[in-house]
Amino acid sequence: MFTSKSQGVVRQPILEDVSEHYSGAAIALHWLTAALIVANLSLGLSMVALPISPRKLQWFLVHKWIGITVFLVTCARLAWRWYRPVPPPVAMPAWQRRSAATAHALLYVLLLVIPISGWVYSSATGVQVVYLGLVPLPDLVPKDKALAAVLRTIHVTLNFALFTLLCVHVAAALKHHFGDRDAVLARMLPIVKPKE
Numbered sequence: 001m002f003t004s005k006s007q008g009v010v011r012q013p014i015l016e017d018v019s020e021h022y023s024g025a026a027i028a029l030h031w032l033t034a035a036l037i038v039a040n041l042s043l044g045l046s047m048v049a050l051p052i053s054p055r056k057l058q059w060f061l062v063h064k065w066i067g068i069t070v071f072l073v074t075c076a077r078l079a080w081r082w083y084r085p086v087p088p089p090v091a092m093p094a095w096q097r098r099s100a101a102t103a104h105a106l107l108y109v110l111l112l113v114i115p116i117s118g119w120v121y122s123s124a125t126g127v128q129v130v131y132l133g134l135v136p137l138p139d140l141v142p143k144d145k146a147l148a149a150v151l152r153t154i155h156v157t158l159n160f161a162l163f164t165l166l167c168v169h170v171a172a173a174l175k176h177h178f179g180d181r182d183a184v185l186a187r188m189l190p191i192v193k194p195k196e
Ligand code: HEM
Pocket: 030, 033, 034, 035, 037, 038, 081, 086, 089, 090, 100, 104, 105, 107, 108, 111, 166, 169, 170, 173, 174, 184, 185, 186, 188
């Protein structure tokens, strides 16, 4: 650990010890998930507004493929997390540590449950999911219009919860970086530049 003094101000470096950094795979999987989630939330919102057309159907297919990919990437991420545990938390008040751990656990649950809710919803509408147009997935429930309406509400609500939680998550990361000037964000970035 080192500190530097300039004009009488003592500053901590943003990242003190590279062993506290997330592994390359964890970082890659985090940002891949972030890109997929932003793409799929945008696609999901845009496609429902389209009139019935071949483009709308194509966007639905891509939305489902991205959703299943999020599920698979999250499984890979959790397996990697088990194999290679994450670095110990950065020093911060205990309530912030507990809140971050709870938010991360909830994010993982949503990243697994939302794709499954979409898959069940698709089955209830009578449309089989064919991953990447190549791998047919089994229907999880029989076609049922009333059930489909309930599942749609569940899928939309879960996505709303994900969006809300992500806003808090990003705000917390930015607050740590620019407000507290600690290593929370830096250790999740692919390029580390210790600042003085
Ligand atoms: C958009 C979709 C995103 C999802 C689904 C997501 C999800 C997650 C999850 C589940 C973790 C826990 C990692 C672990 O310890 O196992 C995490 C960590 C983290 N995320 Fe995100 N994230 C997203 C976007 C972002 C963005 C945009 C930022 C920055 C502006 C960010 C900053 C961070 C940081 C700094 C950590 C590490 C926190 C720590 O070390 O305690 N994330 N993210």
